[in-house]
Amino acid sequence: MLVVNVRKQLFGAEGDFSLTTDLEIPKGGITAVAGPSGSGKTTFLRILAGLTSPEEGFLQVDGRVWFQGRDGRRPRINLKPQQRRAGFVFQGYALFPHMSVMQNLLYAANDRDMAEKLMEMTGLGNLRDVKPAQLSGGQKQRVALARSLMQQPELLLLDEPLSALDETMKSVLQDELLKIHRELGITILIVTHDSSEIFKLCDRVLLFEKGRVVADKTPRELFVERATTQKFAFKGEILELKSFDAIHTAVVAIGNNLVEVVIDSHERGSLRIGDKVVIGTKAFNPTIRRFEHHDFDFSRL
């Protein structure tokens, strides 16, 4: 069990705010840390890793206190990062360029058996003597992941580890992460903005806004709160409304795609160009309705 009850003052671009958490995270799960840029996600992970100190609070992992602010006669405890058994993978790979894959792993912990095991698990077996410059992005990220596991952490902290990779490589590494999680039973926290990644990997999502956790739910609860018969629903924006005889259509931009949806005369009267709408299906036909406040807005991730 992870108990994170901390506070830290942050100096944001749009003014100061405080990162405040009061969380319990059970052992062995994969938790997504999501939220808009600047909401405190990286700082939250850095506090867990011991790379940033909170002003006050309490952080305990599996019964061991990692941080405790001074409070009355209670002494301050602040374990150094190397005392915390937390592995950390940042967005950049931060590998040592002059060292081979094997040497990069051994630098973290001088344990050749563990290095072999992790290289095997992450598909790096035949790249052990290769230097980072010769590796692809996905391979570098695998090395970073394997290296973060060398000290057998209890907690693995991943800060957008897959965001720079293409969709195919991302999917392969997500599968590897699930395999590692299954085999090592480690608790993982992963910063990600990718809803499909959250669905695939995580059993829980912490949604941060301005330093606070504004939602703490399963991916299903967060994204599909509105119970409907719709098989899918995408948020879009109306670019054009067309009428030809008695047929009306709306051209809707969904990401980089344009979709033309047939609408009825009532919708033709009420919808406007620029409206935010939700495209769904009913009996296999696309349907359109105005975006409402209780729809999950994926731009908040």
Ligand SMILES: Nc1ncnc2c1ncn2[C@@H]1O[C@H](COP(=O)(O)OP(=O)(O)OP(=O)(O)O)[C@@H](O)[C@H]1O
């Ligand atoms: N040690 C610190 N002391 C005070 N303020 C900080 C500290 N570290 C970061 N901040 C500020 O806190 C805010 C949140 O930063 P953070 O990197 O945690 O956000 P984030 O949610 O990870 O953003 P992004 O998704 O863009 O990476 C930023 O405005 C940053 O400047």
